[in-house]
Amino acid sequence: MPAPKLPLLCPVCFQPLEPAGPHPSGHGRLLCGSSHSFDAARQGYFNLLVGKGTAFEADTAEMVEARFNFLGKGHYLPLAEAVAAAVVPALPRDRAVVLDSGTGTGHYLRVLLDAAAANGREVAALGLDISKFALRRAARLNPEAVNLAWDVWQPLPVKDNSVDAVTVIFAPRNAPEFARVLRPAGLLAVVTPRPGHLASIAEPAGMLGIEEGKENRLAGAMEPHFTIERARDIDFPLALTRQEAADLAFMGPAGHHSDRTAIAARLEGQPEPVLAEARFRLTVFRPATARTQ
16 A cells, blocks of 8 residues: 555654554554554454544445445536645645545545646645444545544544645544644635535435525634635536435435435436536635735
């Protein structure tokens, strides 16, 4: 397994955490100066959650499978390309570091890494998620990245001022920690759904609606650590089979309180193709300290 140089910290003693070559099992290993060792799972990711782990509910294997199937068909590729277009030109050409917080199955990071390579930028990538099922997929899709099981609401196992870009796509946002790990000239790219997102599917499938004022609350939650540099709306139509629409509904928050069979049954009467509109907001933030650098 590749071992790119990344600014990792040991979650036990907070000393630098470095690749230490393969474990006798044949998989990778991370080791700190105090000899705390973390072996890669056979699927290629590392679990850094120690002690009680996390209190939050991780996406299930079934939800991850639905997301992998849906994203693998390219339905959200316009969104992934927009994120890459916002981030890649801002990266330094010499060994940039990107943190994908809530990496999920790794599809968005994959597009970013391919765009960076095409742009002549060498990127060391770190993907965080609490779902081991998602990380198994991400590690296969992005073997050059280091994929970690981690709870973003805990202090990140990453050094101060060491990351050039943080991407957060439909995932929690820990503003103080993102500000801590970002370099002063770094950026934070956040994607959120907008009101009306998937409206034609949401009601029959039992999906949660998007509340009004979400953008204003996002900006408020980022203060005083970040300021908005720019924002853009990303809208595109979807034409799906009923199976794809069920995957789309089940792969999100609805999957935590409903099962895929029930969602598919609710969509059974929908004519094919199932038409919907994806409506997103991509917001690029800069650390508030960047103004004074």
